Amino acid sequence: MTVPSLPARATAAIPDQERWLQRRRWSRAGWLYAFMLVMSLVFLGPFLMGLLSSVKDNPNEYPPRLLIPQFSAQVIRNAYRLGQQGSGDGWNGGLSPDHQVTFDVSVRSPAGAPQAAPSIALFPYQPNSLVAIARQAQAKDYARVSTVQVGQQGDVRQYRTTVSYPALTRRTGALVRAKLGQASSTLQAILPGGNTVPVTLDTPEAQAVQYQLNQDQVVELVHSGNAYYLRGPIFQRTPLEVDVQRGQSIVDSTIPASDRQNFDRSFAYRNITPGFLGYTFNNYRRAFDETMDPTSGRSLFLSWMFNSFLYAFLRVAAAIVFCSLAGYALARLNFPGRNLLFLVGVLFVQMVPSQVNLVSNYVLLRDLHLLNIWGLWLNGLVAAGGVFLMKQFFEGMPKELEESASIDGAGPFTTFWRVMLPQAGPALTALAITQFQGAWNDFFWPVVLLRQNTNFTLTVGLSNFRQAYGGQGDYGLILSGAVLSAIPVIIVFVVFQRYFISTGADSAVKG
Structure with missing residues (x-):
C-alpha cells in the first residue's frame, strides 16, 4: 500500500515552525537569564560596591566612581616604583635611610594668575589605632624636601619634588631591622631573634632624635664589629602636602591625591611611597597593622578572626551532635510527653526572643566565670531551630530503613548511627551552614558577654572601628573588615551548596 505524500507547502511549513519554536525557547531562556542577572546584581550590588569602596582612599566620595586609580595599571606601576625608591621594596613600600624619592606634580598657572611654585612639604600623619600606643616618629623630622621646575607646556608647569632621607650614621656593616626595647638609660634594640642588644649613639643627629622613637617602631641598625649603631627609623608612610595659590590648579601628579581641600588648591598625599600593597590594599593592611597589641605584638584582627572561627566551629559541632539526636528522638521514638516536649522545648523557645533571658543568662555565666568564648x-x-530542621527531615525518611535495621537486630542508637545519620547528609549540611553563618554574624550575645579586646569576635571588633576619628568612623577600615568577614561565609556556602541539590534517602530503598 502506498502512503500519500504531504503537500509541498506543508513540508515547507514544518521547518519554519521548528525554527519559530527554537527562537521562542531561546527568547524565554534569554529573558530568564537576564532576570537572574538583574536579581544577582540587586543582591550582590551592595557587597560589590563595598568591595570597591574598601580599596579607595576616600570611600565617602560622591558621586561614587567605578573606575578608581587603585585599579589603574599606570598608577599601580607608579606606586610600585615609588615604593622601590623609598625602601627598595616595591610591594610594601615605606621610607628607609639612604633612600631618595622623586615625585612629580603638574600645576596650571594661566595668564593673570600667580606664577609662583607650589608649596610642597611633608606633614605629620599619625596612623589611627584602636590600641593606645605612643606617637611614632614622623618622616618630616628626618627627611628633606626640595622642589625644582623640570618643564612647561603652555600654562602647565611640571615640578619635581625630591624627598631625601639621609642616614643618621655612615658606618659600614651589616644592616639589621629591629625594634627598640624598653626605655632605659641605655638605648636598646630587640633583634628579630628576640635578643636585646645595646645601641650606640655615636652621632649628634642620633642623640638628638633618640627620644622621638618608641618601642613599636621599626628601626634600622648597623652591625659593625660587636656594636650596633642606630641608622634611622623606617617609616611606613611618607605624607606629602601640595598647596597652590588662588588661580592656580593641580592637574596631574605621580599618583592621585588622597584628599583635596581648599577648593582643590590643597592636595594631601597620605603616602607617596606606598608600594603595590600599600596603595591598592592599604585599608586591608591597616586592618591588621593598626590593631596591633603592643604587649604581645600580635594583631587583634587575627585574634578576632580566630575567636570567630572557634566559636563557629563549636556551634556547628554542638548542633550536629545534639540537634541530630534530639531531632531523631522527637521524630521516631515513642515516649511519654514527646509532643509536649516538642511544643515547649522547640516551638515555644523559637517564639521567645533571646533578649528576654538576657539578665538571667548573663548573671549565671558571670558567676561561673564564663564571660568568654x-x-x-x-x-x-x-x-x-536545628532540632526542628532535623526532626522534619527524619520524619520524611522512609520507615523501611528502620524496619530493615530492626530485622537485622539493630537497636535505636545503632539504627540512628549506622543507618539514618549517613542518609541525613543534606540536612546536616544545611544545619552546619546555617549554624556557621549564625555564629559568624552573631553580635548581640558577644557584645554582651565579651569584655576584653583579645576575646572579641570579629563582629564586635569591627564595631569598634566606628569609634575612630571622634565617633565619625573610619569607613575604609570598616568596609575592608566587613569584606574580610564576609569571605568565610561565602566560601562555606559555595563549597557546600551542592549538597542541597539532592538527597540519597529515596535511593536507599529498592523496589
Missing part, C-alpha cells in the same frame, strides 16, 4: 558557646549550645 566558652560561655558564649554554652549560651547557645542547642539550637531549637
Whole structure:
C-alpha cells in the first residue's frame, strides 16, 4: 500500500515552525537569564560596591566612581616604583635611610594668575589605632624636601619634588631591622631573634632624635664589629602636602591625591611611597597593622578572626551532635510527653526572643566565670531551630530503613548511627551552614558577654572601628573588615551548596 505524500507547502511549513519554536525557547531562556542577572546584581550590588569602596582612599566620595586609580595599571606601576625608591621594596613600600624619592606634580598657572611654585612639604600623619600606643616618629623630622621646575607646556608647569632621607650614621656593616626595647638609660634594640642588644649613639643627629622613637617602631641598625649603631627609623608612610595659590590648579601628579581641600588648591598625599600593597590594599593592611597589641605584638584582627572561627566551629559541632539526636528522638521514638516536649522545648523557645533571658543568662555565666568564648558557646549550645530542621527531615525518611535495621537486630542508637545519620547528609549540611553563618554574624550575645579586646569576635571588633576619628568612623577600615568577614561565609556556602541539590534517602530503598 502506498502512503500519500504531504503537500509541498506543508513540508515547507514544518521547518519554519521548528525554527519559530527554537527562537521562542531561546527568547524565554534569554529573558530568564537576564532576570537572574538583574536579581544577582540587586543582591550582590551592595557587597560589590563595598568591595570597591574598601580599596579607595576616600570611600565617602560622591558621586561614587567605578573606575578608581587603585585599579589603574599606570598608577599601580607608579606606586610600585615609588615604593622601590623609598625602601627598595616595591610591594610594601615605606621610607628607609639612604633612600631618595622623586615625585612629580603638574600645576596650571594661566595668564593673570600667580606664577609662583607650589608649596610642597611633608606633614605629620599619625596612623589611627584602636590600641593606645605612643606617637611614632614622623618622616618630616628626618627627611628633606626640595622642589625644582623640570618643564612647561603652555600654562602647565611640571615640578619635581625630591624627598631625601639621609642616614643618621655612615658606618659600614651589616644592616639589621629591629625594634627598640624598653626605655632605659641605655638605648636598646630587640633583634628579630628576640635578643636585646645595646645601641650606640655615636652621632649628634642620633642623640638628638633618640627620644622621638618608641618601642613599636621599626628601626634600622648597623652591625659593625660587636656594636650596633642606630641608622634611622623606617617609616611606613611618607605624607606629602601640595598647596597652590588662588588661580592656580593641580592637574596631574605621580599618583592621585588622597584628599583635596581648599577648593582643590590643597592636595594631601597620605603616602607617596606606598608600594603595590600599600596603595591598592592599604585599608586591608591597616586592618591588621593598626590593631596591633603592643604587649604581645600580635594583631587583634587575627585574634578576632580566630575567636570567630572557634566559636563557629563549636556551634556547628554542638548542633550536629545534639540537634541530630534530639531531632531523631522527637521524630521516631515513642515516649511519654514527646509532643509536649516538642511544643515547649522547640516551638515555644523559637517564639521567645533571646533578649528576654538576657539578665538571667548573663548573671549565671558571670558567676561561673564564663564571660568568654566558652560561655558564649554554652549560651547557645542547642539550637531549637536545628532540632526542628532535623526532626522534619527524619520524619520524611522512609520507615523501611528502620524496619530493615530492626530485622537485622539493630537497636535505636545503632539504627540512628549506622543507618539514618549517613542518609541525613543534606540536612546536616544545611544545619552546619546555617549554624556557621549564625555564629559568624552573631553580635548581640558577644557584645554582651565579651569584655576584653583579645576575646572579641570579629563582629564586635569591627564595631569598634566606628569609634575612630571622634565617633565619625573610619569607613575604609570598616568596609575592608566587613569584606574580610564576609569571605568565610561565602566560601562555606559555595563549597557546600551542592549538597542541597539532592538527597540519597529515596535511593536507599529498592523496589
